[in-house]
Amino acid sequence: MPRVVVDVMLKPEILDPQGQAVANALPRLGVSDVASVRIGRRIEIEFTGEPDLDRAREIADKLLANPVIEDFTVRVVEADETVDAHQ
């Protein structure tokens, strides 16, 4: 079943202390070539019928993202892309 994926990210100018904390931990893994890490949220929406991007955009704008501090993108993915993401 295709679904709509909403990616929510903090706007570039908003400080992301979680991302900074992760970036600061990377040297302990021996990773020294990462300039920055930013953390967002991925939301998957399954509609009862066909995936509706406009409706998903409305949901994202009203609830899933706070436009004061966050940007979002919406896209339709096939079910197997989600499987890939889990590997």
Added chain:
Amino acid sequence: MTARVGVVTFPGSLDDGDAARAVRIAGAEPVRLWHGDAELHGVDAVVLPGGFSYGDYLRCGAIARFAPVMERVVDAAQGGLPVLGICNGFQILCEAHLLPGALTRNQHLHFRNRDQVLRVESTGTAWTNAFQAGQEILIPVKNGEGCYVADTATLDELEGEGRVVARYVGGNPNGSQRDIAAITNPAGNVVGIMPHPEHAVEALTGPSLDGLGFFTSVLKHLVGTPA
């Protein structure tokens, strides 16, 4: 007539009991409101208490904003009803667009729980008229997501219009921009504050009695407001 001040309980509210107690100690009648209420039961003012409404899922306050009672609160606030949002209540007021900006994760990522000095800067609001401008007060702060952010234009507007109600003094506990601890809407009836005045209303449990001023202010405000 005794003023009736509503205190909303959302699933996950923590400080509704203390808020209702503060209302009572200030001399008003607390009226417990439920998040599913479709009406405000004729209250004269509303307090949105601290806590973790709806588990803080998604973002703090994001889901509470759509609770049935909040539709009534938003309408009434736009009509001038005094509304005080404390901590999670402040987050809900921002999510509901009654106040500008947003509250984000504390810059240092640590939960902060301590007694905090604030400077009251705006005494023209429904919730701060009992204070003197510039008065320093001591009330508890306890938050993990209390870092106030807004764009520069909004911050300048808040400062230019005297809508920064209180600032942190002696150390900013969460990284809030311009040390902002509390703000108000243009009409001054809606106030959001991150620290907890309801925890500083009696000597036994609080670091001071300074928090009481917020609750006596609204009573003073209501007396001056024609019904």
